[in-house]
Amino acid sequence: MVYRKIQNTDVSISQLGFGCMRLPLTDIYDPTAIDEEKAVEMLRYAVEHGLNYFDTAHPYHRETSERFMGSTLSRMYRDRICLATKLPMWHVKSADDCDRLFKEQSQRLQTDRIDMYLLHALNKRSWKTVQEYDVLSFLDGLKKKGKIQYAGFSFHDELPLFKEIVDAYPWTVCLIHLNYVDCDYQAGLSGLEYAYKKGIAVQIMEPLRGGKLAQRVPREVQEIIRRTDRDQSAAQFALRWLFNRPEVCCVLSGMSSLDEVRENIEFASHDHRDTISDEEMKLYAEARAVYRKRTRINCTQCGYCMPCEQKIPISFILELYNDAYMYNAHDDSCRAYRVFIRPENRPDKCTQCGTCEERCPQNVPIIESLQEAHKSFTQD
Ligand SMILES: NC(=O)c1ccc[n+]([C@@H]2O[C@H](COP(=O)([O-])OP(=O)(O)OC[C@H]3O[C@@H](n4cnc5c(N)ncnc54)[C@H](OP(=O)(O)O)[C@@H]3O)[C@@H](O)[C@H]2O)c1
DSSP: OOEETTTTOOEEEHHHHETTSSSBBTTTTTOOBOOHHHHHHHHHHHHTTTEEEEOOOOOHHHTHHHHHHHHHHHTGGGGGSSEEEEEGGGOOOSSHHHHHHHHHHHHTTTTTOEEEEEEEEEOOOHHHHHTTTTTHHHHHHHHHHEEEEEEEEOOSSSSHHHHHHHHOOOOOOEEOOSSSSSSSTTTTTHHHHHHHTTOOOOEEETTHHHHHHHHOOHHHHHHHHHHHOOOOOOOHHHHHHEEEEOEEEEEEEEOOOOOHHHHHHHHHOOOTTOOHHHHHHHHHHHHHHHHHHHHHHHHOOTTTOOTTOOOOOOHHHHHHHHHHHHOOHHHHHHHHHHHHEEEEEEEOOOOOOOOOOOOTTOOHHHHHHHHHHHHHHHHO
């Protein structure tokens, strides 16, 4: 495993981190049904092979990820790893909420010190909440009392706000959405460089665009990857683009099987910094153009929008809609829609309450997109 230093500290972490948002399930329709036996096996393999950074959060697996991590780590490895979780800003309606949520998270994680504590999914709205309830002083207090070691934030908004937040506090880490397709999206590459220069350790989420850059890769992109003359999978092609950048401290991967853990750890055991030539960068640009042309809706199936009061399986429907364009497979998506989505859970039953859009970190116009998908799948 290759380790990278967290700037302004004497701590180094593995360049591959474990994102605990997509753990294996015993029932694919129930995000709380973590397959503990498989997940423990993956976690054990990861630590035994040098991975030492784990990232969870209050809402992951409908609030069961922290609990699972707590019960597992209380039995093993707690002192060998750096554990990160995040304050769910959307639940902060008063200064007391910060305290209450932090206590709840410490209990779930069964620890009296959280190594890395991030403000979750900062955007214009939640940044106002941070200021209104003086959440930055709250972080100072936690650090002073030794309840957290380092503070950071994850981000989902535009670059100017990102810079404002970077400049507002002595953050140790920040977590941004970045991959070779979404290189100028939200904070993007400019944000990466900006934060790095300010001494912040930058971590990456959605490195494989939620898996879309690694699985069922369009034939045109497979052909481009072959032209790199490297023996590599699509996942490695995407991870290489991130590991190539010295400004990246840690790439979080939401692995959901032992095979993925094995493959990604093996890849992260090599130093890929500055290994991509200008010629090869042109191939990334070609692959980016293919994905951009074929992506209808910018949904990465992170599931933050769920649950829906009407039980509409939002991310599944948006995935079917995207797949129809990505693979020229409208008929397949249409069939799957009619077979798997019950009439009472279809978008025409949406009450437009807007909760899903408030929760979406990618600002997807979910209500409109669902209607579009429904129309396209039901018209003959
Ligand atoms: N703070 C925030 O707002 C926020 C938002 C999003 C994510 N995050 C954090 O960032 C982490 C990473 O983001 P992400 O989970 O979206 O990561 P990602 O790496 O873009 O996507 C993860 C998916 O990629 C697939 N995958 C992983 N390795 C693979 C391999 N070697 N070959 C083929 N497929 C592979 C798996 O799909 P299958 O499951 O289909 O196998 C997995 O579920 C999250 O887990 C979470 O901890 C934070």
